[in-house]
Amino acid sequence: MNQIRAQLELPFASPSPSPVVACSAVLDGQPISYVLHRSHGRRRISLSVDERGLRIGAPLRASMREIETVLRDHARWVVRKLTQWTEKRPPGRRWESGETLMYMGRPLQLNVAAGTENITPQDSALxxxxxxxxxxxxAALVRAWLRTQALSDFATRIERYRVAMAVVPADIRLSNARTRWGSCxxxxxxLLNWRLIQMPARLIDYVVVHELAHLREMNHSPRFWTVVAKxxxxxxARRREIRRDAHQYILD
Ligand SMILES: [Zn+2]
Known part of the structure; x- marks a missing residue:
């Protein structure tokens, strides 16, 4: 039997089992914070570092002492990875002319002038x-514009796929979630994250199809993936691409 859940989410990276606790430690003399996930199925303590920082997965019964031992044993690796991700993270936006933002997989250069409120994409400029x-x-004007574009783009894609997939979504909304691309x-x-509009069309398609497929299968079973693969x-490959590039699209 498939377990029916009230809501399924497509997280930026891998799904997170609960319970989740925020922790901190000192590694190589540096204070670091991390997120600890304990879960039933987990047999050993594992470490991972991505755009969200350090995450530790542990069995329900693992003691903090065991967890900290593993952390200390891998201190070098953790500090190196955290540094790499910090360097990879794009700098915060200044919202001024010359800055680049991504729109449907292509860079648009921001070109700002004083005048009546208006936004027009033109070749490689906005x-x-x-x-x-x-x-x-x-920032407020550009974000509002991106959201408007996102809503109309997503609606068109949903319309295209829902016919082929023989599903009827009850309602489509934009989300502003900090950790997931979509949910059903x-x-x-x-719900589809408005930030998806920054991605190439083929990746938006994947997220749209993923969420629509949940209307057929409210789980991530092999049957669900068959619906997506059709x-x-x-x-x-698209899912890998989204996970790999997620940090680029989580700007604000
Ligand atoms: Zn899903």
Whole structure:
């Protein structure tokens, strides 16, 4: 029997088992924080580092002493990986002319001028006209524009795939989640992260199909992946690509 859950989420990286606890430690003289996931099925303590930082997976019964021992044994590796990710993380936006943002997989250069409020993509630039040229105003206007584009783009894709997949979503909404690309609720509501609009179309398609497939299979069983594969035969490659590049798309 498949377990029916009320909601399934597509996280930025791998799904996180609960319970989850935020912890801190000192490694090589540096204070670091990490997230500890304990779970039933886990046999040993494992460490992973990605754009969210250090995460430790542990069996339910593992003691903090055991966990800290593993952490100390791998201190060098952890510190090196954390440094690599910090360097990989794009710098925060300044919201000014010349900056680049991603739109459907291609870079658009921000070109801001004072004037009546208006945004137009033009070749490889995003022309922004705004009465008060200030970072917070530009940010708000550009984000609102991206969300509008996202909603209409996602609606078109859903319309295309839902016919082929013979599913009827009850409701489509944009999400602003910090940790997941999409989710599907038992009620038939689908939430898609507006940040997806930065990705190439083929990756947006994968997320759309993934969520629609949950309307057929509310789980991640082999049957679910068969439904996905019918529309996206190379879904494994696309899923890998999204996980690999997630850090690029989590800017704000
Ligand atoms: Zn899913």
């Amino acid at each position: 022309q922004v006209s705004i009465p008060r040229v200030q970072p917070e105003n530009i 609720h038992a009620s038939g509501r689908i 529309e996206i035969p190379d879904y494994l």
